[in-house]
Amino acid sequence: MKPGAFAYRRPATLDEALALLASHGEAAKPIAGGQSLVPMMNLRMAQPEVLVDVAGLPGLDAIVDLDDAIELGALARHQSIADSPLVRARCPLLAEAAACIGHYAIRQRGTLGGSLAHADPAAQLPLVAVTLGATIVVQGAGGRRELSAREFFVSIMTTALAADELVVAARFPASGAREGAAFRLFNRRHGDYAIVSAATRVALDEAGLVRRLDLGVGAVEAVPVSLAALADAQRGRRPDAAWIDAVSSAAREAVDAQDDARASALYRRELTGTLVGRALGAALAQARTGAVTP
Ligand SMILES: Cc1cc2nc3c(=O)[nH]c(=O)nc-3n(C[C@H](O)[C@H](O)[C@H](O)COP(=O)(O)OP(=O)(O)OC[C@H]3O[C@@H](n4cnc5c(N)ncnc54)[C@H](O)[C@@H]3O)c2cc1C
Incomplete structure (x- = not known):
């Protein structure tokens, strides 16, 4: 199967991406790793008129130690999460879950933000987010807001994200001794x-x-x-x-x-x-x- 026709935009900054999403509304969809969205487009289960490619946005793939939590940018790839010494040491559950997503090629492209936004009830990263009580940081043209993972996932493949918002990061509580x-x-x-x-x-x-x-x-x-x-x-x-x-x-x-x-x-x-x-x-x-x- 092949997808329907769509326009492709590759913004250079987060602000530009958010402006594009705001101006196109429901007709646009962000694409990151494309590992869920492309198959859905090929099956015509998703037919966005405009694809806003966020994969190249700068600064959204960092993994940072915040003492009591680790914060991962939305563009952190599954394999980078699995391999990160910081994630393995401070939130080993997240590293273990990321390591068993799909296959190696999928893990090299798929992103944390894409997995959370796709909200498949069988997916690894949403389960870890809900289990540990992670905080999901989303941003739209109107500003940022933070949601608990339990508020974020609404139903099967449905989240609390508005059409003009992106997941920009997620914070997972860090593990300690014993x-x-x-x-x-x-x-x-x-x-x-x-x-x-x-x-x-x-x-x-x-x-x-x-x-x-x-x-x-x-x-x-x-x-x-x-x-x-x-x-x-x-x-x-x-x-x-x-x-x-x-x-x-x-x-x-x-x-x-x-x-x-x-x-x-x-x-x-x-x-x-x-x-x-x-x-x-x-x-x-x-x-x-x-x-x-x-
Ligand atoms: C054969 C195969 C097996 C797989 N097996 C598994 C598995 O076992 N476990 C698992 O968890 N996943 C699995 N996946 C899916 C994979 O993990 C995807 O990478 C992931 O679901 C989506 O990440 P992505 O970056 O590829 O998102 P995309 O495909 O680019 O996007 C997915 C959705 O999220 C939206 N989106 C993307 N980024 C953002 C953002 N920053 N903010 C807001 N919305 C955004 C898109 O608009 C789209 O609706 C599999 C995929 C394939 C093809």
Whole structure:
């Protein structure tokens, strides 16, 4: 399939890009890595009249340490996130998730901003953003605003972005000592979107009890799901094997899994329990020893 006809604009600055989006309204779409938008255009699921290519905008691919968080520009590519020593040290969950997106060629082109804006409920980076409570920074001709990831994702492939706004950055809370994190997914073929995915970060106190837990599940509902209420209730618990079983069972019951052509709701619910258990086991091992369990 081939896309419909479109005009192509390549602005040199962020202001110019925002002005183009404002003047064309719904008829325009930004393109960054093109790894989701181009297939959608080829299938005629998206038919923008004007493509505003933001991939070359200067200064939007930086990854910066803000002490209690790391901030990534919207044009940070999946593979740069996976390879970044700063992300690996300060937010290993994000690096691990980025490393398992699609295939190498896709990771070399796809961007953080594109993945967040595309809002596929099975995508890795939106799940990490929701699980960790990331902040998404968006900008339009009228100025900047900041949204929590949980406000940003509205429904399947639908976000709180206005047509004239761009994602410009996202801030992810940084990890500290005695913390471990893990991302686990199940798919039928390497590189496919997940049928279910689970993300977690656990912090232990000096006695080895749960100090804080973040837990989220992807590809089961229309948006990535934060299991914050379940996670918050785990503070002070002893994280042994029975605890992992109990949290996995509770996660399985907490999701409102949906059917689609790839898997039934029942199968997704069962997978949720299994993957949450695996992710918790790996994250705990890391929190205790500092070692990453593959
Ligand atoms: C074969 C294949 C397998 C894949 N597997 C996975 C996978 O397993 N997991 C996964 O997460 N993804 C997967 N992807 C998608 C890939 O991660 C994309 O890179 C990502 O979804 C979108 O990033 P992009 O920069 O390519 O965005 P684009 O394709 O350029 O744009 C996607 C959408 O975001 C909008 N957009 C782009 N940048 C911005 C911005 N800064 N602000 C506002 N809107 C913006 C566009 O208008 C468009 O609506 C796969 C893609 C392919 C082709």
